[in-house]
Amino acid sequence: MLPFNFEYYRPSSINEAVELFEKLDQDGKKPIYLSGGTEITTLGRLNQIFTKAVIDVKGIPECNALDFKQNSVVVGAAHTLTQVWESKILPLLGEACVKIGDRTSRNQITLGGNLASQIIYREAVLPLLLSNSTFVVAGIDGIHQISVHKIFKEKLLLKRGEFLVQIKVNGKYRNKPFFIEKKRKSERVDYPLITIETLKIDRSIRLAISGLCAFPFRSYEMEKELNKTGISLEERIDKAVLRIPAPVISDIRGTSEYRIFVLRNTLLDALIDLEGVR
Amino acid sequence: MNDELTLDINGEQRVATVRMADTLLDVLREKLDLTGAKRGCENGDCGSCTVLADGLPVKSCMMLAVDAIGKKLTTIEGLHDDPMQHAFIEKWAFQCGYCTSGFILNARALVNQYPDATDEIMEEWLSSNICRCTSYQEIREAVKSVLKEQRFNVGRPRSRNKR
Ligand SMILES: Cc1cc2nc3c(=O)[nH]c(=O)nc-3n(C[C@H](O)[C@H](O)[C@H](O)COP(=O)(O)OP(=O)(O)OC[C@H]3O[C@@H](n4cnc5c(N)ncnc54)[C@H](O)[C@@H]3O)c2cc1C
Ligand code: FES
Ligand code: FES
Numbered sequence: 060m061l062p063f064n065f066e067y068y069r070p071s072s073i074n075e076a077v078e079l080f081e082k083l084d085q086d087g088k089k090p091i092y093l094s095g096g097t098e099i100t101t102l103g104r105l106n107q108i109f110t111k112a113v114i115d116v117k118g119i120p121e122c123n124a125l126d127f128k129q130n131s132v133v134v135g136a137a138h139t140l141t142q143v144w145e146s147k148i149l150p151l152l153g154e155a156c157v158k159i160g161d162r163t164s165r166n167q168i169t170l171g172g173n174l175a176s177q178i179i180y181r182e183a184v185l186p187l188l189l190s191n192s193t194f195v196v197a198g199i200d201g202i203h204q205i206s207v208h209k210i211f212k213e214k215l216l217l218k219r220g221e222f223l224v225q226i227k228v229n230g231k232y233r234n235k236p237f238f239i240e241k242k243r244k245s246e247r248v249d250y251p252l253i254t255i256e257t258l259k260i261d262r263s264i265r266l267a268i269s270g271l272c273a274f275p276f277r278s279y280e281m282e283k284e285l286n287k288t289g290i291s292l293e294e295r296i297d298k299a300v301l302r303i304p305a306p307v308i309s310d311i312r313g314t315s316e317y318r319i320f321v322l323r324n325t326l327l328d329a330l331i332d333l334e335g336v337r
Numbered sequence: 338m339n340d341e342l343t344l345d346i347n348g349e350q351r352v353a354t355v356r357m358a359d360t361l362l363d364v365l366r367e368k369l370d371l372t373g374a375k376r377g378c379e380n381g382d383c384g385s386c387t388v389l390a391d392g393l394p395v396k397s398c399m400m401l402a403v404d405a406i407g408k409k410l411t412t413i414e415g416l417h418d419d420p421m422q423h424a425f426i427e428k429w430a431f432q433c434g435y436c437t438s439g440f441i442l443n444a445r446a447l448v449n450q451y452p453d454a455t456d457e458i459m460e461e462w463l464s465s466n467i468c469r470c471t472s473y474q475e476i477r478e479a480v481k482s483v484l485k486e487q488r489f490n491v492g493r494p495r496s497r498n499k500r
Contacts, residue, residue, distance in 0.1 A: 060363050067357040067403050097399040100360055101380050113357075115404070141393075163394045163443060163465035164381050247464045 061103045066112040073121060073197045073224065079114055080220045081199050088112040092222045094122075094137050095169040098176055107177070114222075116171070121195075121224050130230035136171025136223045140183070143170055149228055151186040151237050155256060158182065158241040161248040171223045175215045178250075181275050182241075184211055185256040185267040188277035190232040195225040213274035235260060238329040242321050244312040252312045253322055257329040264333060266326075271318055272305040280304065285330070292336070296326045344405055346371065347415030353402070361397035361405050362386045365412060373413035373438040377467075384466030387439035388412045392450070394443045394465065411445075413438035420486060421445050424479040432470035440466050444480045452487055459484075 066088065070076040076092075083090035088111040093099055096115075102108040116122045122137035125146055132149045140156035144165070147153060159182050160168055173183040184207070187194075192207045198221035207226075210216055215223065239256040243249040251270035258265045263286045269275035284298035300319060307315035330336070339354050346369065353368040362379075365371040365388070377385035379398045386398040389411040416422060421441050424430070431437045440463070447454055447462045454462075459480055468476065 060360070061358040064356045064358045067401070093401075096401050096404055097381055097396075100399040100401065103358070104379060117404075160381070161384075161465040162462050163384060163387060163396055164399075166390075166393045167395055167400060247460070 061100065062106060063103070063109060063111075065110050067115065068112065069115040069118045071118045071120075073119055073202065076114055076116060076119060076222065077197055077199045077220060080222075083112045083114070084220065090114055092116050092175075094172040094175075095139065095167045096172075097164065097167050098172060098178070102177065116222055116224075117169075119224070122171070124225055127230060127233075132228045132230055132233065133225050134170060134228075135225050136169065136174070138170050140165040140168050140170065140173065143183075149186070149190075149233055151190060151232055151235070151256075151258065152183065152228070154237075154239050155183055155186045155254075158239070158254065170226070174211070174223060174226075175217070179273055179275075180250055180254075180269045181214065182251065182254050182269045184275050185239075185254065185269055185277075186237075186258075187211070187226055187228070188267045188275075189237070189256060189258040189265045190228045193227040194223060195227060196221050197224050198222075213276070232258075236333055238332045240325050240328065242325060250312065253318055253325065255322070255325050255329060257333060259333045264330070266299075266329075268322070270312075271303065271307055271322060273308060274305070276304055278302060278304050285326070292327060292330050295330070296323050299326065340403075342403060342406055344369075344402070344410060345408065346410045347412060355402050357401070357403055359402045361388070361395075361400045361402045361410075364402040365397060371412050371414050375435055375438065377435070382467065383436070384439045384443065385436050387442050387466065389442055389446055392446060394446045394462075396465075411442065413442060416441065416445065419445065420483050421448070421479070424483045425476070428475045428479040428482060429472075430475040430479040431468075431472050436466060436468045436470075436472075440468065440476055444476075444483070447480065448483050448487060452484070452491070454484055 080090050090112040091110045093113040093115045117137045122135040124133050124135040126133040144153040144157040187207050193204050194210050196203050237258045241254040242252045253270040255268050266282050267277040280302040281299040285295050309315040341354050343352050353364050355364050365374050374397050375385035377383035381396050381399045387394050388397045390408040
């Protein structure tokens with residue numbers, strides 16, 4: 060049981076949602092947007108989230124869009140991870156979604172909720188970083204389309220009152236070869252020890268990782284080292300590992316040394332798979 | 338501040354006075370006397386609170402009751418003489434029984450959605466639930482027996498006269 064109560068609103072348009080937020084904020088209700096509701100209920104119970112009003116975005120049509128037209132894939136933020144995966148609209152994203160949590164939880168966790176999560180992994184962002192996606196964000200001053208690289212730096216950087224409506228990805232990414240691997244400590248279902256996703260565009264490889272550092276990231280520096288051909292795969296990986304952008308986590312799932320060990324092996328699998336060598 | 342809401346549960350319209358922050362699990366157990374869904378971790382991990390919403394398993398500890406409005410909910414109390422219940426008994430797929438209603442509902446949804454479920458699909462679905470008594474092997478056998486029975490029944494002509 061949540062130790063606090065709140066008002067619940069389910070607007071049916073973007074305007075209604077942002078205006079509600081503004082009003083509730085002015086009334087001191089500390090409103091938050093709600094989508095799957097799994098984080099608000101679980102962290103709320105532990106007093107790690109508090110609000111006096113929630114605004115459920117699931118009734119907003121744009122948040123439920125799922126489209127491929129004019130060479131652009133559009134996925135509404137309110138879709139559950141199961142829906143994104145089953146739609147097969149963007150395999151690069153679907154395969155990342157299906158590795159999050161467990162089957163039942165994925166019927167509830169939404170794409171927008173995962174991207175805006177307080178929990179550090181936010182694994183659904185990996186394919187969105189690799190595909191240079193665009194985030195459609197709504198606020199009181201209108202709707203904006205922003206590059207993932209501007210709005211997602213370690214976490215989703217929304218201004219007060221803004222919410223994520225959709226993500227858009229160029230249709231060319233629907234058919235590009237990719238590799239994704241989630242390594243867990245031991246269980247079938249768990250947060251990642253590390254999850255890496257790599258994408259091959261022409262002859263170069265892009266790399267995004269969750270679980271290695273305290274936030275998910277795409278690293279151009281690591282990509283540069285991985286794409287230096289003419290040396291062995293192992294040397295390329297050694298050089299890439301030197302470019303990890305932040306301290307590597309040591310926790311109950313694994314020490315930093317173990318995470319790096321697993322990273323090396325997983326990167327080797329990725330390169331072998333995408334480059335078709337060995 | 339309390340509100341009255343109506344939920345469609347096991348084919349009945351049930352009215353409850355709830356707080357907007359109440360989870361579906363809270364309302365089922367505390368307001369509607371439907372205690373089949375069990376309170377375990379309340380963190381989305383164990384699955385003992387699993388119910389069906391529009392035929393899909395959900396963990397009722399992490400769904401707001403208000404979010405369930407308009408959905409067709411099934412709790413273990415809504416299954417009567419279901420082959421999955423019989424299979425759990427026949428295969429001894431429980432010991433203390435605390436996880437059983439969650440497992441049965443999850444498995445019921447699985448066989449409805451994937452009548453041809455492979456072992457891999459079955460594992461993926463069942464790994465949403467935890468059995469502290471470790472009856473996993475028996476639970477697998479129970480689910481497999483229902484899948485097998487279902488396939489056998491589908492394969493058989495329903496009535497000779499219909500040819
Ligand atoms: C059992 C379980 C297993 C999990 N396993 C994993 C895992 O393996 N990997 C992983 O990455 N994560 C995992 N998570 C974390 C999960 O992805 C996040 O908690 C996520 O926030 C839940 O999404 P939701 O839609 O339920 O969010 P909600 O509870 O609705 O919201 C979560 C946060 O996001 C904000 N928000 C929601 N939608 C929007 C929007 N459209 N715009 C702006 N803000 C929004 C809310 O205000 C809130 O702060 C797991 C969670 C559970 C319960
Ligand atoms: S009580 Fe809901 S998942 Fe454990
Ligand atoms: S039978 Fe005891 S927890 Fe499963």
